[in-house]
Amino acid sequence: MDNTWVEISESALLHNLRGIKSLLSPATELMFVVKANGYGHGLRETASIAEKYPDIVHDYGVHLPEDGLFLRNSGIHKNIYILGYANATHIPLLVENDLIPVITNLELIPLFEKEARRQKKKVKITLKCETGTNRQGILFDDIPRYIQSLSNCASLELEGLSTHFANIEDTIDHSYAERQLMLFQKFIAAFKKAGFPLPKNHMACSAATLLFPETHFEMVRAGISSYGYWSSKETSLSFSGHPEKTLTLRPVLTWKTRIGQIKEVPPDSYIGYGCTFKTEYPTRLAILPVGYFDGYDRGISNTGYVLIHGKRAPLRGRVCMNMIIVDITHIPGCSLNDEVMLIGRSGNESISADTLASWTGTINYEILCRINPGIPRYMIS
């Protein structure tokens, strides 16, 4: 019996992926972004579900070369893109396992070419373009240097260009995103003019995928929406301005723990580290075996609640490394080992990753992907 565990709903994941796919033209591929341990849902679990639906998911996106290798070794034959930084030492592994690098450094190109020749392979690569995020990406003014380098690389195939939006989910004013799109189109035009056919370009994250078909190009890269969450309130609001489109998202992940001890304490008792909470009435407490080590943010101390028997049990005192303490005075019938909902639905109440994010001033992405990978994930229908 686990103390704390996560359940992953196959039907919810399928529902979301299918809904996203329905917004794409038939020729546009859907990359399922499974970086950060499948946004906390489990890399193995999420990919193994998606693999059952090859008509929906065509490609995977991970951050780490190691994660790409893990997927390949799990028997996945589809395209796997390494969205993060692959350094020179990763090159033999990427070439050997047909993992597609997203390159942002000129000096890596001849190294890929050398390794491709050594392994007698034609190697696909993507170049990432700087269009306004000022994170990864090659500068527009450097295009001639990349074109020159690639023209000496017969063993490399520049499959396409990619870029990433800076603030498409942060606002309902999408003028900055439009400027990024225009600059990306200029990058594509420059490479095509130099003779690179670029069969597969991509820039759309979830928000762009849901809102702007003109950003879809040949593939979209959907992360958070696949897991059943809107990128932001602004994205959801902007989407509602398109009555011609329909999409419902169903959260895929449920996070549960159990009651590990029940005790009664009198009024004026301090609770937890730092004595930050003092009881005002005779209080029944439940001690739960989950804490910030597990990804339950310490910022929720004295702020949030969990669900027990469909009722809210407020946190008392600080979130500890491996424990939290909640008030169950008003919840009758609680027993040792009873299930407790940290993220999910219980009776008429629910707690989502958005709820937790609002308590700590962060975003649903961070809440989900910080759930400790060591916590067991179980796939349910």
Ligand SMILES: Cc1ncc(COP(=O)(O)O)c(C=O)c1O
């Ligand atoms: C390069 C890249 N593409 C796509 C995504 C997916 O974004 P989202 O989860 O908003 O769909 C991410 C996520 O951070 C990313 O870094």
